[in-house]
Amino acid sequence: MYKWWMLLTGVFNMAVASDSVVLLDMAKKKMADPATYEQALRLGEDRVVLCGYCHGKDGNSVRTYIPNLASQTPEYLINQFESFARGERESPVMSKLANILSDDERVNIALYYSQLKAEPRMSQQPQHVAEGERLYSGKCAVCHGVDANGNHAMPRLAGQPEDYLMNTLEAFKEGKRRTNSPMRPVAAELESSDIQALSAYLTTQP
Numbered sequence: 001m002y003k004w005w006m007l008l009t010g011v012f013n014m015a016v017a018s019d020s021v022v023l024l025d026m027a028k029k030k031m032a033d034p035a036t037y038e039q040a041l042r043l044g045e046d047r048v049v050l051c052g053y054c055h056g057k058d059g060n061s062v063r064t065y066i067p068n069l070a071s072q073t074p075e076y077l078i079n080q081f082e083s084f085a086r087g088e089r090e091s092p093v094m095s096k097l098a099n100i101l102s103d104d105e106r107v108n109i110a111l112y113y114s115q116l117k118a119e120p121r122m123s124q125q126p127q128h129v130a131e132g133e134r135l136y137s138g139k140c141a142v143c144h145g146v147d148a149n150g151n152h153a154m155p156r157l158a159g160q161p162e163d164y165l166m167n168t169l170e171a172f173k174e175g176k177r178r179t180n181s182p183m184r185p186v187a188a189e190l191e192s193s194d195i196q197a198l199s200a201y202l203t204t205q206p
């Protein structure tokens, strides 16, 4: 006989099966074997044709309010797919897309983008770059790395489009993105002028 707790276990297993931890493990296994890794990159490349219209064919975004995916850490990318799919992070486009990507596709796409090169950009407010650098090394480098290239679950920020950085930091500050994010308390302390300076600096970084 089917009992209510069997249903619960089923739901629980489903949630765990698509969990970031499991996907990260898949990614590590694919990376461990050169032939499997090559195949994952090929499959990833085939799957991102649509993504390129917004995120750029080479993963360097073609719109200042859309993030680059090139050089991003696979961990962070996988976590974002989870966040969008679960509705912890909201975006009309990305929530739908994340839900139609299988676990395997998410892993292949994350591996594919992580090995493309992100290019630095010109700031619209170059006069704030120096102040941004000062703020960055004091408040952010400890997690995002001295070069802002990210590490594991800490995203790369270098070269991200300036408007995307500003919008994102404002969203964290106002509690509009992932309410349990470690970025909430960090962003809460930033003035709008700090956000401008940090974004000006980060967009110019290689």
Ligand code: HEC
Residues within 6 Å of the ligand: 047, 048, 050, 051, 052, 053, 054, 055, 065, 066, 067, 068, 069, 077, 080, 081, 090, 091, 093, 094, 097, 109, 155
């Ligand atoms: C119609 C435009 C559009 C398309 C197509 C699109 N995206 Fe996005 N994507 C966005 C926007 C806009 C955001 C930023 C959402 C926000 O502000 O939180 C985003 C964010 C992301 C992020 C989070 C990046 C970060 O730095 O946090 C990932 C990962 C991502 N997209 C992957 C994909 C993949 C993979 C595809 C293809 C399957 C895709 N996107 C297709 C517009 C698009």
Ligand code: HEC
Residues within 6 Å of the ligand: 067, 135, 136, 139, 140, 141, 142, 143, 144, 153, 154, 155, 156, 157, 160, 165, 168, 169, 178, 181, 182, 183, 186, 198
């Ligand atoms: C305690 C570690 C920590 C510190 C300090 C920190 N961050 Fe973050 N940051 C994270 C993590 C983890 C994420 C990804 C979490 C998420 O998406 O909720 C993130 C995400 C971000 C994002 C979103 C990236 C994207 O592609 O969407 C931006 C922008 C950002 N941080 C900027 C900053 C800036 C600027 C500072 C300094 C003022 C800073 N962070 C300090 C841990 C940190």
